[in-house]
Amino acid sequence: MFEDLNAFAVIVEQSSLNKASKLLNLSQPALSRKIAKLEEELGVQLFDRRGKRLEITSTGRFVYTFALEQRQRQLRFLQKLSRHKNEAQSMLTLGASLTTLQTTLPTLVEAFMSKHPQTELKLLTGKTHEIVAFVRDKKADAGVVGSAIHEAGLRCIPLFDDHLELVVPLGHELTARAGTASMKDLQGLPMIIFSKGTWYRSLTDDLFQRSGIMPDIRMEIDSFEAIVRLLPTCKASALLPKSYLRSELLRDNGLTALFLPDLKETRRTTSLIYSETADLSSTARSWISETRASFAGYRMV
Structure with missing residues (x-):
């Protein structure tokens, strides 16, 4: 019904079925069917048809006011939805083994947050096998662990060797x-x-x-x-x-x-791990690319 209400409002605003059909990218017959369907659902007459002319009825004016209210509500909803999506994409959940939490992660987080200060960071800690499970089960966007990981569905990027x-x-x-x-x-x-x-x-x-x-x-x-x-x-x-x-x-x-x-x-290898199948947010992808770049060509032996 809401789609038909919007089509009705456009007709009223354009004062022309022809102009409204072009604006809505619909044929005139298709637009006429929408209005007829809306009138049937509401049980009222929205226009008086005088030849090719359409004149809005008093009930139609009431429905038009409601249609405008719905349009504004839909606009506010889409704006809030967009903000919510952006906020969700600016969240980053990382997993870190206890060792990397004390050694490698603080420097990486400090560098990332200086570039992306609006990011909301969540940290999951545990033993290496627990971090692997977090990433595999998509509870964490990525993980930093103190060993090389070989598990189907996970990408393991060696960052540096340590001893x-x-x-x-x-x-x-x-x-x-x-x-x-x-x-x-x-x-x-x-x-x-x-x-x-x-x-x-x-x-x-x-x-x-x-x-x-x-x-x-x-x-x-x-x-x-x-x-x-x-x-x-x-x-x-x-x-x-x-x-x-x-x-x-x-x-x-x-x-x-x-x-x-x-x-x-x-000697052991500290690695970055993430899921090959997860639909990563832009924030998570930025974390992965920036972390890899910070260790490019660097090996500690």
Whole structure:
């Protein structure tokens, strides 16, 4: 009915069936059928037909007022719908493993939000397999995880390689052996390590076992930031991912990072994942392209 009401209003405004039919891109017979159908549905006569002339009836004027109101309501609805669609497209849901949440993601989010300040960001965290499930089930637009993913329906883009480095306070005895220190120097060394159940804890436990090393474990913590802050106070060392060890972070906390050749064995790949079948919003596509561009040609080894 609303389409027919609009056609009726156009006839009234144009004062001509011929002009209205051209404006509506309809033939005159088709337009006449619309008006006849509307009159039948409403049970009223909208026009007095005097030869080729149409004169609106008093009831027709009442219906015309209603038609204008409906036109304005439809316009407001379409405007609100458009705003809603734009707002929905400016939402971004990301999944991040606990490791990437503390290392890689903050810098990426800061860069993206500086370019897209109106974006509403939602973050889902969990273990790598949980992030994969979020993206696969379309609960997240994309994910950043600390490993390479091979799963049907998902695209995995390697961003960079990472490995652990030994972090010690400035003035630590091992700083004098920078470049020559080895895993053997970790024997009995006071250390803060990751909590049990974390991926990095499994990695370091395996590393210590293969190297025959037994450090002096002072604390077990699952926060990179807490470990960094406690190292100088406890005069301890830690194995932390190179991607996290920004120069200003080390400087501000009175720390230095030492490279041990054996730690190359801890190399892992941080990857961007997203669904190949999902209908991604323009915001999600921007995130993916900008994240890929920020690591183009960059590999940390």
